[in-house]
Amino acid sequence: MKTPRLLAAAVVLGALLAACSSSTSQPATKVIGVSIQDLEAQFYQQMEAGMQAEAAKYGYKLLMVDANRDSAKQQSQVEDFIAKNVDAIVLTPADSQAIGSAIVEANNAHIPVFTADIANASKQGHVIAHIASNNAQGGAEAAALMCAAVGKTGEIAIIDQPEVTSVQDRVKGFKTALARHCPGVKIVADVDAGGQRDKANSDTGDILQAHRKLDGIFGVNDDSALGALTAVRAAGRHGIAIVGYDATPEARAAIAKGEMYGDAVQHPDRIGKETIDAIHAYFAGKHVPKRIDVPVGTFTKAGAAK
Amino acid sequence: MADEQIQEALEASAHQERSKRLRAYWLRVIGALAGLVVVAIVINVFAKGTFLAWGNIVQVLRQISYNCIMGVGQTFVIITAGIDLSIGSLVSLTGVVMALFANAMHFGGLPLVVATLAVGVAVGALAGYVNALPVVRLNLPPFITTLAMMMIAVGLSYKISHGRPIPLQSGDFQGIGIGAFLGGLTRAMHVHDIPNPVIWMIVIVAVGSILLTKTRFGRYVFALGGNEEAARLAGVNVRRIKTLVYVISGVCAGIVGFLYMALFSSGSPQTGTGDEMLEAIAAVVVGGTSLMGGRGSIVGTFFGALLIGMLYNVMNLLNIESYTQKIVLGAVILLAVVLDETRKRYLAKT
Numbered sequence: 001m002k003t004p005r006l007l008a009a010a011v012v013l014g015a016l017l018a019a020c021s022s023s024t025s026q027p028a029t030k031v032i033g034v035s036i037q038d039l040e041a042q043f044y045q046q047m048e049a050g051m052q053a054e055a056a057k058y059g060y061k062l063l064m065v066d067a068n069r070d071s072a073k074q075q076s077q078v079e080d081f082i083a084k085n086v087d088a089i090v091l092t093p094a095d096s097q098a099i100g101s102a103i104v105e106a107n108n109a110h111i112p113v114f115t116a117d118i119a120n121a122s123k124q125g126h127v128i129a130h131i132a133s134n135n136a137q138g139g140a141e142a143a144a145l146m147c148a149a150v151g152k153t154g155e156i157a158i159i160d161q162p163e164v165t166s167v168q169d170r171v172k173g174f175k176t177a178l179a180r181h182c183p184g185v186k187i188v189a190d191v192d193a194g195g196q197r198d199k200a201n202s203d204t205g206d207i208l209q210a211h212r213k214l215d216g217i218f219g220v221n222d223d224s225a226l227g228a229l230t231a232v233r234a235a236g237r238h239g240i241a242i243v244g245y246d247a248t249p250e251a252r253a254a255i256a257k258g259e260m261y262g263d264a265v266q267h268p269d270r271i272g273k274e275t276i277d278a279i280h281a282y283f284a285g286k287h288v289p290k291r292i293d294v295p296v297g298t299f300t301k302a303g304a305a306k
Numbered sequence: 307m308a309d310e311q312i313q314e315a316l317e318a319s320a321h322q323e324r325s326k327r328l329r330a331y332w333l334r335v336i337g338a339l340a341g342l343v344v345v346a347i348v349i350n351v352f353a354k355g356t357f358l359a360w361g362n363i364v365q366v367l368r369q370i371s372y373n374c375i376m377g378v379g380q381t382f383v384i385i386t387a388g389i390d391l392s393i394g395s396l397v398s399l400t401g402v403v404m405a406l407f408a409n410a411m412h413f414g415g416l417p418l419v420v421a422t423l424a425v426g427v428a429v430g431a432l433a434g435y436v437n438a439l440p441v442v443r444l445n446l447p448p449f450i451t452t453l454a455m456m457m458i459a460v461g462l463s464y465k466i467s468h469g470r471p472i473p474l475q476s477g478d479f480q481g482i483g484i485g486a487f488l489g490g491l492t493r494a495m496h497v498h499d500i501p502n503p504v505i506w507m508i509v510i511v512a513v514g515s516i517l518l519t520k521t522r523f524g525r526y527v528f529a530l531g532g533n534e535e536a537a538r539l540a541g542v543n544v545r546r547i548k549t550l551v552y553v554i555s556g557v558c559a560g561i562v563g564f565l566y567m568a569l570f571s572s573g574s575p576q577t578g579t580g581d582e583m584l585e586a587i588a589a590v591v592v593g594g595t596s597l598m599g600g601r602g603s604i605v606g607t608f609f610g611a612l613l614i615g616m617l618y619n620v621m622n623l624l625n626i627e628s629y630t631q632k633i634v635l636g637a638v639i640l641l642a643v644v645l646d647e648t649r650k651r652y653l654a655k656t
Binding site for chain 1: 353356359361362365368369372464468469470471473483484499501566569570572574576577578580581582618619622623625627628629631
């Protein structure tokens, strides 16, 4: 008895909601649903700011939601976007494999999907364009800094986080460029510190024990680099050049003080901007490349970010 | 006459029992130490002499000090047959709160350092108290209540820091995190500097050990873990003791939060949210403390943390890649507890 009544109520409610939403949405304003992996992260906050500024320029409305690093949550957010019949969806996948099914659902609803910063690594689903930092080039920039700091020969270590795809690209770019610019500089250790400062600190301490003549350390993000820095200082070692990635305020301060040599720096705001630009081009019926690379710059004591 | 004989017999058997236990204890200590020495020498050969260098030994001690201090608090909790899953996230929360506090103050120097530490310890103690409330009032399993606290603390920590590390404006902390305040003494004695976190660890292990083995509170903790009902009937204020162990655990987390914040000159919401909590619990269990409660020691926890720290160190020295490291670590933890249990059964039989 109870179930049919509930069902009826639900149907009526659903119909009402549908009526409401269709009557309030204006066809002129394009609505873009954006689900970001983790809005607590500074990087994504800057990316969001870049998107908002550019969307305001074109008069687009952004529905910004936080997936909280939860792929199930992200899936239901995409389903919400589909129910609201948004004009485009931007995703920064919480899980680059699991995102496939959500993209397929959006494809079936004929809503164009764009990915920003993290790509769809599953074999399913069609993405119009992926907009991200060129991490391989960023790794190469870091290697150039390292070569400049260490010189022709020496020993360096990498504080790594190999389970992250963007970091894999960074390290690959770093190693390739290192081999090209200063082949005499050898990588004597490559440890996974999970991108965490406390683990980077303790792992670097070990590396310093094993390698008495270490000349440089590349931290794949700034927490890794800053953790390495405290370990170097605690061990009382000098002359070790530390190169990081991202140029967070703390890393910038350490570079300004000469404690770190330099950083590769991404431009998340530009990733956000380029994403909205790609959607704008798509709406206008223009050709959009499948992959849009946002260049990575460097930050050193001598000059501000380039 | 008969009474006297019985008395004598009783005393003799008690004496025998004591000496048997003492023998078992020394067997354990000597066995563990001998094993450790052999393993260390073998490793040292493989690591081309880097493992047993003074600098490296100090490095391992520095590394384990954080997890060991968390383990000390955790030992109290686990002996009462409880568990505290929130310690890692409390390290994160206290670190962020302390950094915000220190930056908001208008004084510096030692008063600032002491006040900041007090704030961190207070936040840790408060969180421990909240952890204990549902456990003692409603008899809820601590696994769930401290799991809830873990999420709440991480959420709070990210919220009040907006997800970013908070750099300390004052430079008064860095010396505590990185330096060695006994540096003058150790240099005069021509030995390696002892980093401050190691001194903190030694003091906390000593205080914790005395508290657990030499005080009435400690005896109650064991009694409660052995048999809660019996302890209650014997007049032990079970609620108070249980509350206190979670408060101690929270305080230890606060101290670790302080040491990390001082080390990095910044309070980061990310610190402590990795494998730290699990490694601290592993140190306690590898150190011979029973998850069923009633049995354990702080010194054991120290050696547990040392074993885990040495493993990481050795694998890093030998350049073993990280995925293999995790497998080896898991296997060793399993092996350690299996060996411990086997040895105990063997001793129980003889």
